[in-house]
Amino acid sequence: MRGLDIRYFVRRIWMFFLVIFIAASFNFLIPRLAPGNPIGAITSRMANASAGIENGQAMFEAYRKRFGLDEPMYVQYGKYMWNVIHLDFGQSLSAYPADVWDIIKPAVGWSVGLIGVSVMLTFALGITIGAALAWKGTPRIVRSLLPLTMIGGVLPYYLMGILLLYVFAFTARLLPMSGAADSSIPVEFDWPYVQTIASHAVLPALSIILTSLGTWALTMRGLIVNTVGEDYMLLADAKGLKKMRILWWYSVRNAIPPQVTHLAIALGYVVSGAILVEIVFSYPGLGYQLYQAIVNSDYTVIQGITLVLTLSVGFSVLIIDLIYPRLDPRVTYVAESSG
Amino acid sequence: MNTTTLPLVKPDNAGSTIARALRNTWAFLKENRMFTTGALLLVALLLFGVVGSALMDLKAADMGTNPLNLAPTWQYPLGTDGFGRNMLAVMVYAIPNTFKIGFLAGVVGVVIGTLIGLFAGYFKGPLDTFFSTFADVMLVIPTLAILITVSAYVRVVTVETMALIVGLLAWPLPARVIRAQTLSLRERLFVDVAKLSGASDFDIIITQILPNLTAYLAATFVGAVSGGILASVGVEVLGLGPQTIPTIGRTLYYAFQRSALFRGMYWWWGPPVVTLAIIFSGLFQMSISLDKYANPRTKSGSGG
Numbered sequence: 001m002r003g004l005d006i007r008y009f010v011r012r013i014w015m016f017f018l019v020i021f022i023a024a025s026f027n028f029l030i031p032r033l034a035p036g037n038p039i040g041a042i043t044s045r046m047a048n049a050s051a052g053i054e055n056g057q058a059m060f061e062a063y064r065k066r067f068g069l070d071e072p073m074y075v076q077y078g079k080y081m082w083n084v085i086h087l088d089f090g091q092s093l094s095a096y097p098a099d100v101w102d103i104i105k106p107a108v109g110w111s112v113g114l115i116g117v118s119v120m121l122t123f124a125l126g127i128t129i130g131a132a133l134a135w136k137g138t139p140r141i142v143r144s145l146l147p148l149t150m151i152g153g154v155l156p157y158y159l160m161g162i163l164l165l166y167v168f169a170f171t172a173r174l175l176p177m178s179g180a181a182d183s184s185i186p187v188e189f190d191w192p193y194v195q196t197i198a199s200h201a202v203l204p205a206l207s208i209i210l211t212s213l214g215t216w217a218l219t220m221r222g223l224i225v226n227t228v229g230e231d232y233m234l235l236a237d238a239k240g241l242k243k244m245r246i247l248w249w250y251s252v253r254n255a256i257p258p259q260v261t262h263l264a265i266a267l268g269y270v271v272s273g274a275i276l277v278e279i280v281f282s283y284p285g286l287g288y289q290l291y292q293a294i295v296n297s298d299y300t301v302i303q304g305i306t307l308v309l310t311l312s313v314g315f316s317v318l319i320i321d322l323i324y325p326r327l328d329p330r331v332t333y334v335a336e337s338s339g
Numbered sequence: 340m341n342t343t344t345l346p347l348v349k350p351d352n353a354g355s356t357i358a359r360a361l362r363n364t365w366a367f368l369k370e371n372r373m374f375t376t377g378a379l380l381l382v383a384l385l386l387f388g389v390v391g392s393a394l395m396d397l398k399a400a401d402m403g404t405n406p407l408n409l410a411p412t413w414q415y416p417l418g419t420d421g422f423g424r425n426m427l428a429v430m431v432y433a434i435p436n437t438f439k440i441g442f443l444a445g446v447v448g449v450v451i452g453t454l455i456g457l458f459a460g461y462f463k464g465p466l467d468t469f470f471s472t473f474a475d476v477m478l479v480i481p482t483l484a485i486l487i488t489v490s491a492y493v494r495v496v497t498v499e500t501m502a503l504i505v506g507l508l509a510w511p512l513p514a515r516v517i518r519a520q521t522l523s524l525r526e527r528l529f530v531d532v533a534k535l536s537g538a539s540d541f542d543i544i545i546t547q548i549l550p551n552l553t554a555y556l557a558a559t560f561v562g563a564v565s566g567g568i569l570a571s572v573g574v575e576v577l578g579l580g581p582q583t584i585p586t587i588g589r590t591l592y593y594a595f596q597r598s599a600l601f602r603g604m605y606w607w608w609g610p611p612v613v614t615l616a617i618i619f620s621g622l623f624q625m626s627i628s629l630d631k632y633a634n635p636r637t638k639s640g641s642g643g
Contacts, residue, residue, distance in 0.1 A: 018472065019479045026485055034492035154623040156569055158576065159612050162600065170600060177601065265478065272483035276573055279595065294491065294578050302491050306484035314479050 005334045012321040019314040024084045027303050028077055089304035094296040100304040104289065108308065110180055111285030114201060115274045118208040123263060126213055130220020131252050137243060150214030157273035161207035161280040168203060176200050178282035204281045208274060212266075219262065223255035230254075257328035264320045268313050275309070377624030384617055385438055391431030399425035400432045400585050411606050418606035420590075421597045430610050433585040437568060437618070440502045440586075444567030447506025449560045452513025453552075457544050459514070460521025471518065474511040482508050482566075483573050490579035501580055505567045512566075513559040516633075520555055524548045554632035561629060565622040572615065587611045 064070050068079060083089070089100035132138045133146050152160050169177040176182070182196040227233055227250065236246045275287025282288060286305050293301035325332040368375045398404055402422040409419040417426035455474075459467040489504055524530065525548065533543050574580045575588020576595070590611045594600070599607035 015472075015475065015479075019476050022473075022476050023480050023484075026480075027488060030485075030488050031492050034489075154620040155616055156573070156619065159615055162608060162612055165600060166605070170603070268479060268481040272481045272570075272573065275483070276576055279576070290487070291577060294487075299491060303488055306488050309484045310480050313481055317479055 005332050008325070008332050009322065012318060015321075016314055016318040019317075020084070020311060021081075023307060023310040023314070024081060027084075027307050028080045031299065031303075032073075084307065089307065090300045092298055092301050094293075094298040094301070100300050103301055104286065104304055104308055107284060107286045107289040107305075108312075110283060111274070111278070111287065112312070114204055114278070114283065114285060115208070115271060117201070118205045118274070119263070119267075119270060121205070122209045122212050122216060123259070125209070126216025127220050127252065127256070127259065129213065129217040130255075131224060131247060133217060133221040134224035134251070135247055146217070149210075149217055152210040153212070153214030155211050156276070157207050157211050158276040158280050160211045161204065161277045164203045164207055164210075165280060175203055180284050200281075200283075204277050204283050207277050207280070208270070211273075212270070216259070216262075220255060220259060223258055224251045227251045227254050257324070260320060260324060260327055264317045267316055267320075271309055271313050371628045373624045374628035377621040377628070380617055380621035380624075381438075384434060384614065384621075388431055388434030388438070391427070392435065395428055395431055397428055397432050399428035408602075408604065410604075417610050418604075420593065420607045421599070421604075422593070424585075426606055426610055429585045429590055430587075430614065433587045433590060433611075434614060436498050436581075436584060437572065437587045437614075439498050440505065440571045441564045441568035441618075443499065443502035444506035444509055444571065445560050445564035447503060448509025448563040448567065449513050449556065451507070452510035452515075452559065452563075453517050453556065455510060456514040456517025456519075457521055457548065460518040461525055461540065461544055461548065463522075467518070470514065474514050477508075477511040478515075482570050486570055486574050487577060487579065490574050494582075498581055498584060498586075501571055501574075502567070505571050506563075508570070509563045509567055513563060516555055516559050517552060520552055521548055524551055554629065558626065558629040558633035561622060561626045565619065565626065568618060568622075587614055 061070075068076055071079075087101050089104070092098045092100055092103055095103070129146055129149055132142065165177060168174050176196075176199055180197065180200050181187075181193070182200075185192050185196050187193060232254075233246070233250055236250045241250075275285070275290060277283070278285045278287030279291045286309060290302065290305045292298075293305065368378075402424055405415070405419045405423045405425050407419060407423045408421055409415055411418040415425055415427065417430065419425055420429070455470050459470045485508060486505065490501075493500070493504070530543055530547055533547050538546070571580065572586075572588035572591075575586050576591050578589075578592045578596075580586065580588065582589075588611075591608065594604075594608040594611070597607075
């Protein structure tokens with residue numbers, strides 16, 4: 001009897017909540033365990049800055065109350081967790097009454113767009129190049145050119161970003177040097193606006209694509225080579241299927257599930273790399289906001305952004321895990337009782 | 340070509356002489372050209388830093404000790420930056436620091452990861468479930484996110500603190516690799532033999548299982564050093580991490596902050612970029628060639 005293994009889905013969702021819980025706990029504990037009571041220092045600095053002359057102590061107490069620091073630790077912890085679930089990360093310290101989430105929100109779109117497009121392009125290109133490298137029918141010239149894609153593979157994304165910026169934006173002046181859109185072009189969904197967004201995104205996206213392409217192509221090639229000895233390949237061959245059909249529907253099809261698993265594992269690394277790319281190009285995503293927050297010592301914004309980064313990686317991994325059974329149906333079925 | 344298998348070390352081999360160890364090392368280096376090239380790149384860079392520190396007056400790496408914004412000349416081979424620091428002195432100072440962070444972080448991460456992996460894999464049970472789940476969660480959370488939060492609050496002063504923090508976050512991957520291998524090794528015959536002859540669990544882990552993990556330890560160590568350098572430089576580029584000691588990441592941070600790129604000051608951002616490219620390509624070559632010992636896979640794909 002083969003049945004759907006519901007434990008697979010339960011375990012993935014449980015893992016997702018565990019990721020949120022542990023990441024939020026780190027965020028809660030780090031400032032409170034750090035030497036020199038940084039939160040106390042911040043609140044007293046704010047109290048001094050705003051009051052200074054009279055009622056200094058009362059002001060300090062008011063701030064402590066405002067941030068809930070007068071309550072016992074477990075109450076603070078519970079409240080913190082409750083707020084995190086509601087995407088309430090408190091208020092910015094450098095732009096005081098502004099909500100952290102309101103500062104972060106506009107940046108999320110830029111980051112998700114940049115990283116999403118780059119990752120998908122890398123994935124698709126990596127699979128195609130890997131397949132071309134493994135396939136016997138690829139012309140020799142193409143085959144000898146393809147390893148060139150691996151040159152960038154050893155660099156961190158932002159180093160590639162610096163080089164691309166220097167060559168194509170600073171020296172050749174072909175593409176814009178910084179930002180995500182030309183501010184002189186009105187924000188409307190029309191051709192000039194799309195054009196400016198695309199031209200600003202080319203170099204940041206290329207920094208991610210060029211550095212990660214090689215590894216994807218290489219593992220893809222290995223996975224395809226591994227399918228050569230399999231029985232289903234022999235069968236496909238015996239049936240007299242066209243070479244191209246065998247390549248795409250038998251070799252590549254069976255090499256994709258492990259690649260998707262790699263993607264889920266690599267996602268945290270990609271996001272870490274991408275936030276530094278944003279700083280190189282002053283791209284207004286989460287990475288650039290983070291940089292600004294660090295410059296302004298805006299602790300609540302720093303923590304909000306790092307938590308949002310973790311949440312988005314955790315969420316993306318969850319999505320990948322949940323659609324994975326569509327790619328590899330074996331994982332959600334209980335094995336035959338004899339096995 | 341990919342059929343090299345893990346060299347099984349017998350415990351009674353422990354008494355081999357130094358000469359033999361040297362001969363083995365030499366044979367290994369000769370056989371693995373890629374590993375040797377990578378290692379030589381790193382050694383050359385490290386020598387540049389160490390010899391340079393001995394020959395140069397490192398005061399030249401302090402702010403305001405030289406004229407500002409000079410392009411490279413004979414007197415200043417790498418020019419000076421916008422703070423009047425001699426870039427050659429800065430690089431000479433920064434390179435050993437970066438190696439130190441990577442090396443220490445790698446040691447801390449691999450030692451913690453190995454201990455957890457060995458014990459979780461050997462004893463299994465609830466301890467294993469706890470640590471495996473924890474490691475899986477930590478692998479999803481981007482290390483850089485936690486590192487940034489920590490270094491924003493803990494004013495990191497020394498290179499050693501930085502290395503310790505990075506290392507404490509580097510254990511999950513080694514733990515997972517070592518655990519997986521321990522799970523398979525504990526079922527082998529020689530472990531049963533040791534058990535029957537009355538060896539304690541601790542003895543078995545140290546004398547029977549650990550020696551068989553050498554290839555994996557080496558591979559995860561190179562990986563951890565690479566990850567440690569990547570993470571620490573990333574934190575430094577953001578303006579966190581050691582504030583007063585020159586590091587490669589912090590040099591890049593200043594270069595960004597002062598728009599060295601847009602001012603055409605290639606001698607400011609160039610040296611750290613080239614240095615990092617050498618470090619990462621060296622480590623990459625080492626890890627690629629260790630991979631064939633750590634992940635022996637035949638062409639038919641029946642690895643493991």
